[in-house]
Amino acid sequence: MSKRKKLKMGAVLDGLGWNHMAWQHPEMPADxxxxxxxxxxxxxxxxxxxxxxxxxxxxxxxxxxxIPHYLSMFEGVSIMSALSMKTKNIGLSATIASSYGDPYSAARQILSLDKISKGRASLNAITSNPGGMVNFSRGHLGKEDQYPMNKEFMEILIGLWDTYEEYAFIRDKARGIYLDHRKMHTLNYRGEYFSVDGPLNLSRSVQGRPVLYTAGTSEKFIEHATSYTDGAFTHGETLEATVAVAGRIRKKLAEKGRKSEDFIIAISQNPIVGRTDKEALEKYMELLSLRPRNSLPTPLFFGSAKTVADQVQLWYESGAMDMFMIRQDHPHGQRDFMELVVPILQERGIFRTEYEADTLRGNLEIPKPAFRKVSAG
Ligand SMILES: Cc1cc2nc3c(=O)[nH]c(=O)nc-3n(C[C@H](O)[C@H](O)[C@H](O)COP(=O)(O)O)c2cc1C
Known part of the structure; x- marks a missing residue:
């Protein structure tokens, strides 16, 4: 059996969380x-x-x-570009809906982010819900269009990211040679929804291509994720349900001849952690008292640091996830998890104590994809 990779971890930066009340907490900046x-x-x-x-x-x-704070929020690639200049090692993932976005622009934005951050970018190319299409001149399209669009979007992204082979740009001042034209490839993609010639005007990523994810739970989502992406952001209501989704994804990967260790199954949860179980309960009650008419489901990862560390270990060892992404409902939810739970996971050897690599793919321990010629260009 191959050696199990260490647990991967992510932080979902929707500061106020997926809830209606956290903005009212005295310690949370409401904006x-x-x-x-x-x-x-x-x-x-x-x-x-x-x-x-x-x-x-x-x-x-x-x-x-x-929810209130989604009425006024930053656009993802812009904020990740800003964060790339304030961080050094951590990966930067934005979400763009294939139902709304334009694949050429998305390929260009995310590869630019990848270069600005020196190989740390990723994209979560989701279908989203069709409600936003009216803002993107696509009000004539509906739910049935979303997966066919998503397929074309993914194929174009990957194709454009393989525009230039490695070392295509010679930039030899003395000889006056800028580019080795044999290493530039045109996509010429014709789909039902998108039509893109290429080439993309940006050279290859140091990590081969930016990391690509998609999110969902359905069979169609699994079909797309296992065909095109490096990882999947998914969800289950319980440990058993999440293990089952992860199992369906891994089965499909195997059918397609892909190794599950080269693919990242990510889930997100909103842990509430205290030094003791009682302290965690107090934090939860504090949130409930803010706006009682909006309920907040009891978190699945809930209690003292040891209780939560045991839960994370159980989910990881049960195969429910390769990457655990934490969100926060409580204003200090992420800080508490990092300060209290992470050291326990490190002590148990489940989570790293230092970054292993300079690129996101390196840290995720997924391979750098080789260049694939996708056109006659
Ligand atoms: C874990 C997870 C994360 C998601 N994240 C987003 C998101 O950030 N924005 C969004 O508009 N939709 C998001 N979605 C919704 C999906 O894009 C999609 O619309 C939904 O999962 C329905 O597709 P499915 O039934 O094929 O899974 C998410 C779904 C899941 C399961």
Whole structure:
């Protein structure tokens, strides 16, 4: 049996969490979703804890029932670019919906982020819900279009990221040779939804290509993830349900001849941790008291640092996840996890104490993809 990789960890930077009340907590800046100072503080805290990646989920339109802080929030690639200059090792992941975004622009933005950060970028290319299409001149499209669009989007992204082979740019001043033209390839992609000639105007990434994820739980999502991406962001209501989703993903990877250790299955949870179980319960009650008419589900990862570390270890060893991403409902949820739980996981040898590599792929222990010629160009 191959050696089990260490647990990977990410922090989802939607500061106020997926809840209606955290913005009212006295210790939470109510404008966190549009505060650069807040993002920088969280990013640096997360990097100090040696996490693999920062991860931004996204809601790119105002819709019914939006939680308050999603009414005014930064766009993901912009904020990740800013954070790239305030961090050194940690991965930077933005989310772009293939139903809304343009694949040429997304390929260019994320590869630029990758170069700005020297090989730390990734993209979560989700379908999202069709509600936002009206903001992107796609009001005529609906749910049934989303997966076919997602497939084309992924194929174009990967194709454009393979525009230039390695060492394509010679930039020899004396001989006046800028580019080895044989190493530049045109995509010429024709789809039902997207039509892109290429080439992309950016050279190859030091990590081969930026890391690509998608998110979901359905069979179609699994089909796309296992065909195109390096990882999947998924979800289950319980440990058993999450192990089952992860099992379906790994089975499909094997059917396609891919190794599960080269693929990252990520989940996210909002742990509430205290020095004792009682302290964790107090933090949870504090949140509930803010806005009683909006309930907050009891967190699955909940209690003293040891209790939560045991839960993380159990989920990891049960195969529910390769990467554990933490969000926060409590204003100090992520800090508490990093200060109290991470040292226990490090002591148990489950999580790293130092970054192993300079690139995101290196730290995730997934291979650097070889150049693939995808066109006749
Ligand atoms: C773990 C997870 C994370 C997601 N993150 C986002 C997100 O950040 N923004 C968004 O608009 N949709 C997000 N989605 C929704 C998906 O893009 C998709 O619309 C949904 O999963 C339905 O697809 P499925 O039934 O094929 O899984 C997420 C879904 C899951 C399961």
């Amino acid at each position: 966190a979703s549009e505060s650069i100072d807040f993002y920088v503080q969280q990013a640096q805290l997360t990097e100090a804890a040696k996490f693999d990646t920062l991860f931004l989920v996204d809601v790119s339109h105002v819709g019914p029932g939006n």
